[in-house]
Amino acid sequence: MTSSKKIQVLVIDDDEAMIELLEGCLSKIGYEVTTAPDGLKGINAAEKMKPDLVILDLLMPGMHGFDVCQKMRENPNLLDTKILISSGKGYAVDVKAAKLLGADDYIVKPYEIQILFDQVEALVGKP
């Protein structure tokens, strides 16, 4: 990652309020944020932009977030992209499944925004 290029974050979530919140907060501190409202659009966006980080919801219209995660991990062009699952589903099985499918971390919604910042920073560094 060079200092001249902003760290790119793709948020895939169907919840408009969550999209608005993450886009606002992450942009404000210097990340470049793109959003997608469902898994299919998210995969297409990820293939085009090859983001540094994908923040991925699980329960969305169309594809389940686990399927999106697996498809991204099967794409050799996205091997360097970190995936952070962001879901209201905090079941232990889901956390385990996310890891199995290649996600790098998991955060359970709702969360304090600072906790998200810390996890994002741990994955892709400071903006």
Added chain:
Amino acid sequence: MTPLSVRFWGTRGSIPAPGRSTLKYGGNTSCVEVRFGDEVFIFDSGTGIRELGLDLIKRADGAAQRGHVFIGHTHWDHIQGFPFFVPAYLPKNKYTIHSVKSIGESFETIFRRQMGINYFPVEVGDMSSQLDFNHIDTSPFEIGDVKVKTSFTNHPGVNLAYRLDFEGSRSVVYLTDHENHASFSGDSELARRQDRAIEDFCRGADLVIVDSQYTEEEYELKKGWGHSRWKDSVALGVAAEVKNLALFHHDPTRTDDALDAISSEAQKIATAAGSSAKVFCAQESKEHVL
């Protein structure tokens, strides 16, 4: 108008619960038949599907059978009856099995595996009927004139709820293996939005078959197991203005007496909340005409 009816063949969650204390509501695991004219739609293939299969053969009287099986997810209580679904062994029959990809594997792979050589003497491929697997997500689709909608539920892993809309604005929702979001994750704007989405999915349905596995006391111990308190399910039915609410996926420990008491209390709660819905605990073998 084409006749529409629903019959429960298995109402239990987790594991079959046969015995003297469950004779009225039944001991078989999840299986519900929706009949629309001559068309048969089946929700889940828990152990209840065995008796349904025998009944279908009797009703067909030698004729070829067609049907659709909608599987919510591949936990045992939703698939373990399929090896004993006799119509699937008859060459003239054709069934389409619909479900969603699970954790890392297609549902077909998982579904077939339960009949792998170490688990059962007959493999899915040895069943002589035509079995088609339809992998779906939550995009709506149609089967003839029937509109099928699905929604992911709040359950460990991946699970689908189904809504079938028929002619004459009649609809049936099958929403089991779901835990109320706010009860699970705490009251928040997000949890309320998620619960509202489920409410909208059920809105105005003629019949909603809903996960109601736990009492309040049990939920204290089993919060996060992916099932709802029956009182949360009654509140959902009232808010979604459903016409009939079948409390379903009964805990294997729940006796007939306990379910009678829940039926009665649930109806009182709904009525007191201003709902005109008929609320009851789903009872094996019972048919409801819509």
